Amino acid sequence: MTLGYNEKLVLLKLGELKKADVEELIKATGLEQVAVMRAILTLQSQGLVRLEERREKVVKLTDTGKKYAKIGLPEVRVLKLLKEKRKVKLEELREVLTEDEIKPIIGILRKEGWAKVEKTPEGLALEITEKGEKAEKRAIDEVLEKLAVKGYLPHEEVEKVVSVKELKRRKIAQEDEIVERIVEITEKGLNLMKKGIELKKEVTALTPELISTGRWREVEFKPFNIKAPVKRIYPGKKQPYRVFLDKIRRRLIEMGFIEMTVDSLIETQFWNFDALFQPQNHPAREWTDTYQLKYPEKGHLPDKELVEKVKTAHEKGLAGSRGWGYVWSPERAMLLMPRAHATALSARQLAKGVQIPGKYFTIQRVFRPDVLDRTHLIEFNQIDGFVVSEDLTFRHLLGILKRFAIEIAGAKKVKFFPDYYPFTEPSVQLSAYHPELGWVEFGGAGVFREEMTEALGIKEPVIAWGIGIDRLAMFKLGIDDIRYLFSYDLRWLREAKLLW
Numbered sequence: 001m002t003l004g005y006n007e008k009l010v011l012l013k014l015g016e017l018k019k020a021d022v023e024e025l026i027k028a029t030g031l032e033q034v035a036v037m038r039a040i041l042t043l044q045s046q047g048l049v050r051l052e053e054r055r056e057k058v059v060k061l062t063d064t065g066k067k068y069a070k071i072g073l074p075e076v077r078v079l080k081l082l083k084e085k086r087k088v089k090l091e092e093l094r095e096v097l098t099e100d101e102i103k104p105i106i107g108i109l110r111k112e113g114w115a116k117v118e119k120t121p122e123g124l125a126l127e128i129t130e131k132g133e134k135a136e137k138r139a140i141d142e143v144l145e146k147l148a149v150k151g152y153l154p155h156e157e158v159e160k161v162v163s164v165k166e167l168k169r170r171k172i173a174q175e176d177e178i179v180e181r182i183v184e185i186t187e188k189g190l191n192l193m194k195k196g197i198e199l200k201k202e203v204t205a206l207t208p209e210l211i212s213t214g215r216w217r218e219v220e221f222k223p224f225n226i227k228a229p230v231k232r233i234y235p236g237k238k239q240p241y242r243v244f245l246d247k248i249r250r251r252l253i254e255m256g257f258i259e260m261t262v263d264s265l266i267e268t269q270f271w272n273f274d275a276l277f278q279p280q281n282h283p284a285r286e287w288t289d290t291y292q293l294k295y296p297e298k299g300h301l302p303d304k305e306l307v308e309k310v311k312t313a314h315e316k317g318l319a320g321s322r323g324w325g326y327v328w329s330p331e332r333a334m335l336l337m338p339r340a341h342a343t344a345l346s347a348r349q350l351a352k353g354v355q356i357p358g359k360y361f362t363i364q365r366v367f368r369p370d371v372l373d374r375t376h377l378i379e380f381n382q383i384d385g386f387v388v389s390e391d392l393t394f395r396h397l398l399g400i401l402k403r404f405a406i407e408i409a410g411a412k413k414v415k416f417f418p419d420y421y422p423f424t425e426p427s428v429q430l431s432a433y434h435p436e437l438g439w440v441e442f443g444g445a446g447v448f449r450e451e452m453t454e455a456l457g458i459k460e461p462v463i464a465w466g467i468g469i470d471r472l473a474m475f476k477l478g479i480d481d482i483r484y485l486f487s488y489d490l491r492w493l494r495e496a497k498l499l500w
């Protein structure tokens with residue numbers, strides 16, 4: 001049985017007092033009310049004290065009652081005035097009464113028999129009676145005084161001398177219930193005291209001073225109770241989906257990838273499509289598959305030389321290809337759109353120049369029209385990236401994709417299916433087997449076509465991929481509605497787990 005400082009102190013004081021109410025113990029120990037209560041409960045649970053709660057009906061002054069206790073009841077104030085002037089007009093009562101107090105005053109004075117009411121040509125007038133002259137302190141005045149001093153009186157005691165109902169009606173006092181807590185030391189407590197209780201101040205924190213002075217040897221440390229219930233706090237924290245994305249970013253950086261960034265969510269069709277060798281009449285450019293900006297409608301094309309090369313690739317072909325065989329329109333390539341895939345950044349990076357060998361990635365918000373429901377959003381995030389090196393093959397790509405599935409998704413198995421993208425050849429679709437989600441379509445990948453890379457000035461093979469991570473995020477965050485990824489729901493924002 002270990003007792004803390006507060007418990008010991010309370011027990012010692014009770015040893016002297018034998019029986020006390022909580023208020024007395026607060027005074028005797030100098031502790032706060034909560035500390036005393038907590039100590040009593042601990043002592044009680046160990047059978048060292050007995051706690052008895054007594055509920056008592058009491059009467060307390062209202063704010064009006066408190067005011068009257070100071071300045072006197074209305075009838076007392078009027079009586080004083082009458083004693084001075086003998087006769088006063090009703091009007092003159094305003095000197096000592098408020099508007100609310102004037103109305104009932106005649107009734108009260110009559111009941112006490114302190115004044116006679118006369119009708120005069122100028123209105124009602126009050127004259128003091130003999131009884132009024134001799135009037136002394138009444139029971140109600142005494143109760144008021146006592147209440148003002150003590151704060152409350154037992155209901156019974158008040159009722160003996162005045163009607164509580166009447167006090168309530170006059171809004172002077174109100175009823176209340178107070179709980180008196182009487183604590184008594186038990187036999188067991190007394191025995192423990194006889195054995196002796198050593199009162200050592202408990203220390204809650206080890207300070208440099210305690211160490212340097214060697215005092216730590218003497219003091220008693222208060223044990224931590226990590227199970228004690230505390231108030232929940234919700235400090236500011238990162239949005240859960242953001243945390244998820246940041247963790248993936250970190251992992252990719254750890255794997256040696258360089259991050260590609262961009263300031264805008266808006267892209268020209270040139271970078272979203274044309275630079276990726278996607279023909280301008282490709283169905284994915286129609287409004288059903290991507291958004292378009294209304295205003296401004298057009299942006300800028302990059303330097304002429306690059307635009308010329310892309311145009312040639314589309315019209316006549318590059319690197320031994322015959323191209324798509326149509327007239328390429330620079331106007332069309334200038335159209336602005338919310339980025340529809342993160343691969344646009346890979347194209348930008350390749351045109352800007354890359355380290356060889358080099359590994360790049362980006363995490364981008366992308367936009368595609370869809371009908372919103374619990375598994376579809378019109379904006380989501382993609383991780384795109386590429387590796388460029390002299391001797392890369394398709395097999396390297398499959399190896400890297402498998403690595404991602406394991407590192408990012410925690411997948412155990414992966415499957416590859418042949419696929420098609422205008423900018424890769426060959427192209428592949430990756431599915432990853434997640435222990436709880438089953439087979440999840442994870443993304444697309446391929447070897448960038450030479451028509452694309454050559455136009456962007458790259459001679460080496462480039463293997464590239466685009467991975468959708470929202471389903472994985474949903475799983476990690478324990479949600480089954482994709483809209484929650486961007487939800488304002490405070491409860492979810494507060495309670496979503498951030499574990500990886």
Ligand SMILES: N[C@@H](Cc1ccccc1)C(=O)O
Nearest residue numbers: 341343444445446464465466
């Ligand atoms: N951009 C493609 C994915 C992809 C990226 C790179 C190479 C091949 C495919 C998509 O949005 O689905």
